[in-house]
Amino acid sequence: MKRPLGAQISHMLKDRGVDTIFGIPGVHNVEMYRGIEEAGITHVLARHEQGAGFMADGYARATGKPGVAYVITGPGVCNIMTPMGQAYSDSVPMLVISSCLDEVAAKKGQLHQMNDQRAAAETVCDWSEEAKTAEAAYELVNRAFVEFASQRPRSKHIQVPIDVLGATADAGVPKRVGHLPVPRAEDVSAVAAALDQATQPLFVFGGGAANAVDAARALMAKVKGASFTSYAGSGISAADDPLAFGTYLARGEAERVFAQADLLVVVGSELAETDTWRDHLGHDCPMVRIDIDPSVFSQPQVNQDVCCVADARAFLAALEQAVATKSSSGWDANDVAAAKARWRAETDAERPGIADIVDRVIEALPAGCQIFSDMTQFAYVGRETTTMTAPKCWHHPYGFGTLGYALPAAIGGKIGVGNAPVIAIAGDYGFQYTVQELGVAVELGLSLPIILWDNAKLKEIEDCMVRSQIAPNAVQALNPDFCKLAEAWGAKSATPSSLEEMQKAIAEAFDQDGPTLIYLTPEVLS
Known part of the structure; x- marks a missing residue:
């Protein structure tokens, strides 16, 4: 069946097992949205392209299937480059499809214009290519999914000119199958x-x-x-x-x-x-x-x-x-x-008191729970001291090391696994990078506990400065009332004053019809 190319791409993705796309529509990529519902794909509207990228990453880590994001030309691509870099470094299969301008060399001053958008994206992903025809778009989609199945999975970017997206095209080509290398x-x-x-x-x-x-x-x-x-x-x-x-x-x-x-x-x-x-x-x-x-x-x-x-x-x-x-x-x-035992003691001496709190959090989690954490001391300790019973259950921004990962990635993961349990762990500073995505969790009614570890500063950086004999500088910022902020979106909140209350709050959060912010401070739980 002939359709505009943007719609054909959605049908191609559906044929390759894609059931969810994360993104934000704009005037430059509206043609990509023409066929999403017709193809039977759910679109999740993020509050920022960075959030969309982390959701696609979290979805991929939680399900094992490629995460897909749609973004616009220029700022949309720039905003999702951090998640692309994170997915590249952590071997996560993520496909970003964007629009691009039809001409940038001979025509200047256009909306969302970049000198070389494709090359900019290429710096943080496996490859970034422009599909100037429908046939090229189909081959690049095929290439991406074959490589996801047969090579080390990493983020990839396909951009399609605006006029090409809207042009009528024949149906996409049949899918090809990739296989991992067999041992000799x-x-x-x-x-x-x-x-x-x-x-x-x-x-x-x-x-x-x-x-x-x-x-x-x-x-x-x-x-x-x-x-x-x-x-x-x-x-x-x-x-x-x-x-x-x-x-x-x-x-x-x-x-x-x-x-x-x-x-x-x-x-x-x-x-x-x-x-x-x-x-x-x-x-x-x-x-x-x-x-x-x-x-x-x-x-x-x-x-x-x-x-x-x-x-x-x-x-x-x-x-x-x-x-x-x-x-x-x-x-x-x-x-x-x-x-x-010695190494756990070392970890506890470096960041006192956190290991025992992490233990109690882990105790409160239901079987098979997937954890998404941010760049925070709470996670640094937990990654070392926690003995996981199965792989692919604790997801963290390891290589690229970005802040703001936990909340949107946990949202993407929860969307991917449905009724299975998911929890987010964030620090007070990193949480504010992507806090707006809390609205997505409320909007979708996701039963998502969010542990917020508030030590009222960039504690890891402060400790680094002290070790380097630098007077701590620029490591404290004014924090909001996080519970009221969560409630303003319609989320629930809890402020446990003991480890037992914390465990009870976690258990109750899994039974809610929306997200619950569980606010923890070192002073209260020490």
Whole structure:
């Protein structure tokens, strides 16, 4: 059926499993909205394009499906570039489709004009391309979804000129299917042989191994290896595994642990700065890396001997079948437990009192609850000290490290999972970056608890200044009455004065027909 191209794109997206689009309409992208309802797609109106991008990110993390956002030319693209950068760094499948001006070189002074919008977007995503014809738009949509399924997922941007969006076009092309790279038998055999010889193998599981949790746990049980997880990989190792060091990968003393290993296997982790905060893990043994992204192998690592391009789940499943079962481990479970206790104490000393409060929050969450957190000390502590029972349950802006992520991402995640529980955790300063998106949660009646940790300042930055012998400056700002602000939108609020009241407020928030702001301060809960 012939339709305007904007409508055809919506039908293409629907055919590829898209049921929700986040965005804001404008005079330049109205043609993209012509076919949304006809295609059977729900559109969520954000209050700001940054919020739309974070919602698409949260939707993708919570559901495993690509998140899609529609924005306008110029400022719309600029406003969503921060979420695009966040999705790129954290390997989140997000597709941003925008309008663009038909001509920018020979005609100046147009509404929303940028010198090179496509190139600007390209700086924060996997790729940014302009579709100058309907056929090009269809091929780029296909390309995006094939790559989401077959490569490391990252944000992508397609822009379409305004006149092209409104022009009549034939129906979109059939979808193509992508597949993750399969392991080579010789690679599996080589790693299995190395594991059979090792007495103290050590594994690092990153977010790229989150789809391989069953295979990873079965493998660890056979080879009696110890493990760390990155923050994004938290929950891959079994919560009751006595040889799992948890997410303390960045602790300085972890170098001593790595030095004890006689084989290091890194699965689905690029070992980024925000994973380790040091240049060298500390190992002096052979290192195996398994990843779907071969570019991570180019990073300088000591003894990086074997690099395997493969899907983590397929590789670990094959590896588990190939290795021999060990009767004992060279690692001592008592040493692992003692190290974790020391590291928790270090974390608590660095940011006093928060760890116990985080524990009580986690206790109050229903099974399977997904957590979306912001750049706040509450989350920094929780990411290290919390033992997750499953992966892909604590979502955080790890790599790009933007403020304002938690609330809109949690909204997107909640929309994606429906009745399943979701909670947001934000600090007082970061919450104000995207507080306006609270209106979306009220409008949609989302039962969303929002933990607001108010230490009345940029505490992490203040601590950094003090450590650097800089007199704290520009770390305090006037805060509103957050509860009244939430209530002004129609949300509920709670101000618990004890940990028990806090847990009760969290439990009640999950049963509400709208969001609940749960206001916490260090003074009240200390």
